[in-house]
Amino acid sequence: MSLISAERLTVRRDGRVALHHVSLAIEPGEIVTIVGPNGSGKTTLLKALIGAEVPSEGRIVRQPGLSIGYVPQGLRPDATLPMTVKRFLSLPARRSKAELNSALEHAGAADLADRQLADLSGGQTQRVLLARALLGAPQLLLLDEPTTGLDQPGSAAFYRRLEAVRNETGCAVLLVSHELHVVMSASDRVICLNGHVCCEGRPDAVASAPEYRALFGTGTGGALALYRHEHDHSHDHAAE
Amino acid sequence: MLDDFLTRAMLAGLGTALAAAPLGCFVVWRRMAYFSDATSHSAILGIAFALAFNVSPAFGALATAFLMALAIGSLTGRRLTGDTALGVLAHGALAAGLVAAALLPIPAISLESLLFGDILTVSRTDLAVIWGGAVVILALLAARWTALLTATLDPDLARASGIDPDRTELVLTVTLALTVAIAIEVVGVLLIGALLVIPAAAARPLARTPEAMAGIAAVIGAASALGGLQIAAWQDTPAGPTIVCTALALFALSRVKMTLT
Numbered sequence: 001m002s003l004i005s006a007e008r009l010t011v012r013r014d015g016r017v018a019l020h021h022v023s024l025a026i027e028p029g030e031i032v033t034i035v036g037p038n039g040s041g042k043t044t045l046l047k048a049l050i051g052a053e054v055p056s057e058g059r060i061v062r063q064p065g066l067s068i069g070y071v072p073q074g075l076r077p078d079a080t081l082p083m084t085v086k087r088f089l090s091l092p093a094r095r096s097k098a099e100l101n102s103a104l105e106h107a108g109a110a111d112l113a114d115r116q117l118a119d120l121s122g123g124q125t126q127r128v129l130l131a132r133a134l135l136g137a138p139q140l141l142l143l144d145e146p147t148t149g150l151d152q153p154g155s156a157a158f159y160r161r162l163e164a165v166r167n168e169t170g171c172a173v174l175l176v177s178h179e180l181h182v183v184m185s186a187s188d189r190v191i192c193l194n195g196h197v198c199c200e201g202r203p204d205a206v207a208s209a210p211e212y213r214a215l216f217g218t219g220t221g222g223a224l225a226l227y228r229h230e231h232d233h234s235h236d237h238a239a240e
Numbered sequence: 241m242l243d244d245f246l247t248r249a250m251l252a253g254l255g256t257a258l259a260a261a262p263l264g265c266f267v268v269w270r271r272m273a274y275f276s277d278a279t280s281h282s283a284i285l286g287i288a289f290a291l292a293f294n295v296s297p298a299f300g301a302l303a304t305a306f307l308m309a310l311a312i313g314s315l316t317g318r319r320l321t322g323d324t325a326l327g328v329l330a331h332g333a334l335a336a337g338l339v340a341a342a343l344l345p346i347p348a349i350s351l352e353s354l355l356f357g358d359i360l361t362v363s364r365t366d367l368a369v370i371w372g373g374a375v376v377i378l379a380l381l382a383a384r385w386t387a388l389l390t391a392t393l394d395p396d397l398a399r400a401s402g403i404d405p406d407r408t409e410l411v412l413t414v415t416l417a418l419t420v421a422i423a424i425e426v427v428g429v430l431l432i433g434a435l436l437v438i439p440a441a442a443a444r445p446l447a448r449t450p451e452a453m454a455g456i457a458a459v460i461g462a463a464s465a466l467g468g469l470q471i472a473a474w475q476d477t478p479a480g481p482t483i484v485c486t487a488l489a490l491f492a493l494s495r496v497k498m499t500l501t
Contacts, residue, residue: 047396047399050396050399050400051399051400052395052396052399052400068400070396070397070400072394072396072397072400075393075394075397077393078269078270078271080268080269080440080441080444081269081392081393081450082444082447082448082449082450082452082453083393083449083450084448084449087449087450088393091386091389091390091393092386092387092389092390092398092401092403093386093401116448142400
């Protein structure tokens with residue numbers, strides 16, 4: 001069975017319909033990207049999947065015992081809150097040293113363990129959030145705009161890291177993004193969302209779908225190629 | 241030993257400071273300083289009504305503080321950004337309380353002791369209330385500590401970990417109301433906010449983890465209470481404000497230390 005599925009999900013927010021009859025299912029090990037313009041309900045959908053939004057219609061079915069790792073859209077810790085990366089990773093449940101090191105290693109954040117959370121750059125914060133999500137060996141990673149504030153090479157490096165994590169741990173990845181070009185080529189499947197599911201399928205199929213073009217125009221083809229170009233090389237992006 | 245008024249005052253100050261310190265850390269982390277002011281100012285109204293209806297003033301303060309905190313929480317939403325709304329409520333509650341105290345058929349009460357505390361007249365019963373309240377506050381915070389920290393960092397992160405941020409934040413509302421009720425004797429409604437915020441702010445540069453910050457804040461708060469009382473007795477200054485001034489001096493010292501290192 002699917003790891004998680006939404007069946008005809010409708011969510012109302014602030015008196016308006018944010019999602020209307022959205023159905024989707026995530027299978028083990030696949031990378032699925034949800035793309036959509038601002039206000040298209042991407043974040044709402046993710047929040048409904050983690051249980052932070054209550055659907056007014058439809059339902060969410062999780063595989064029994066499903067473990068989810070969630071990466072929120074950035075983190076803005078107040079500078080008055082002292083918090084080392086290590087301590088943050090042990091919230092809310094204590095983790096063993098070995099677990100912490102392994103998660104930090106996978107997320108490429110091993111050197112950040114003793115740093116203060118408030119001092120991290122955007123890219124470093126994203127890697128720490130990824131490390132936290134990897135604790136407890138999740139079967140499904142949910143990421144909300146994980147590359148907001150990263151430059152293009154930084155984003156590309158982050159997505160490559162996600163692919164590597166998927167390949168090493170076998171977890172499925174569901175992420176939300178508006179950075180179509182970079183995201184799409186790293187995905188097995190793309191879901192185009194605009195309050196409802198406009199179209200879905202393999203990245204190249206979606207990119208040429210009329211519904212997708214109506215939302216985003218045709219200007220992203222070149223950028224897609226740009227990412228593929230980068231992917232062919234072995235630049236060192238560790239210093240993003 | 242409890243026969244000596246200064247000993248009772250020191251125990252009262254110590255209990256209040258220890259309970260206020262960890263809660264004060266959350267007040268600082270979540271930018272709730274105005275929220276705590278509005279809550280403590282509302283207590284005057286509760287005390288006036290309690291005296292009029294012949295119930296314990298501490299209970300009146302607790303009830304209004306709790307209702308006020310609950311009302312603000314629901315009015316301004318979780319992130320408490322309604323600065324103007326909080327300003328209106330904080331000062332409005334203070335003024336309404338003072339007017340009610342004058343209008344209600346109650347024995348003349350000392351406004352000064354309401355506003356600035358009257359720690360030197362603390363009775364054994366007051367001490368029992370203060371330390372009982374302090375134990376409840378610390379136990380509630382300790383029980384929900386990691387959940388509160390997670391929700392403070394990011395409510396959605398908390399939800400994804402199976403924590404209900406709204407229910408967790410109710411702990412802050414309850415402990416804040418309790419703190420107001422026990423701290424009125426010690427520093428009065430105007431300076432409760434100081435007892436919450438200043439030790440926590442002073443502890444910030446000295447701490448690398450939230451737990452350390454709460455612990456250091458407790459030490460600074462306790463030192464302020466004991467030291468402030470000694471200075472007040474020695475110089476014959478008002479006790480509550482002297483305690484706050486002592487905390488202020490420790491805050492200045494910790495800032496100096498931060499600038500030097």
